[in-house]
Amino acid sequence: MNLRDLLIDQLHDLHSAETQLLDALPEMASASTGENLKQAFLDHLEETKHHVARIERALSVLRLTPKGKTCAAMQGLIAEGNEAIDLKSSGAIRDVALVGAARRVEHYEIAAYKAARGIANAVDEQIVGDLLQQTLDEETKSELRLSTLADLEFEAAKDLDTASEAPAKTSVRKLGKKKQK
Numbered sequence: 730m731n732l733r734d735l736l737i738d739q740l741h742d743l744h745s746a747e748t749q750l751l752d753a754l755p756e757m758a759s760a761s762t763g764e765n766l767k768q769a770f771l772d773h774l775e776e777t778k779h780h781v782a783r784i785e786r787a788l789s790v791l792r793l794t795p796k797g798k799t800c801a802a803m804q805g806l807i808a809e810g811n812e813a814i815d816l817k818s819s820g821a822i823r824d825v826a827l828v829g830a831a832r833r834v835e836h837y838e839i840a841a842y843k844a845a846r847g848i849a850n851a852v853d854e855q856i857v858g859d860l861l862q863q864t865l866d867e868e869t870k871s872e873l874r875l876s877t878l879a880d881l882e883f884e885a886a887k888d889l890d891t892a893s894e895a896p897a898k899t900s901v902r903k904l905g906k907k908k909q910k
């Protein structure tokens with residue numbers, strides 16, 4: 730396998746990652762309580778359609794079509810997203826978990842696009858590199874939006890924490906400790 734083969738392999742992998750997200754994002758949107766969070770998932774769904782199209786364009790530049798490889802990392806991230814969806818808790822706590830799951834996805838995608846764009850640049854595939862960069866820019870913006878939303882969701886969950894005693898209190902403290910930006 731040479732660098733160009735590796736680029737092709739990563740494009741197939743990214744295509745799988747993005748198409749898996751097309752199915753997962755509507756479910757994350759319907760599981761969200763906060764309107765802003767719901768809208769962020771729906772907006773990212775629309776962007777993700779463009780991301781899939783860009784990967785297909787990148788493959789066609791290399792005279793290829795998606796070959797149906799499965800991105801195992803995205804399968805795992807979506808499985809964790811499903812844990813957030815199924816969380817037996819108040820909506821505010823579930824929203825905190827959903828934002829966390831979505832940010833894990835974004836960070837994975839950002840890393841994957843950076844890696845693939847780096848290889849595209851190294852093998853002088855400029856059109857492919859530019860297509861990857863466009864999506865990378867959108868993923869980065871999306872992560873920023875989620876990070877702002879995370880702060881809002883924490884506030885909502887903390888309000889709930891003060892308003893009511895017990896199980897929710899324990900959960901939000903656990904999640905709060907893991908807060909990272």
Ligand SMILES: [Fe+2]
Binds near residue numbers: 776777838
């Ligand atoms: Fe994407």
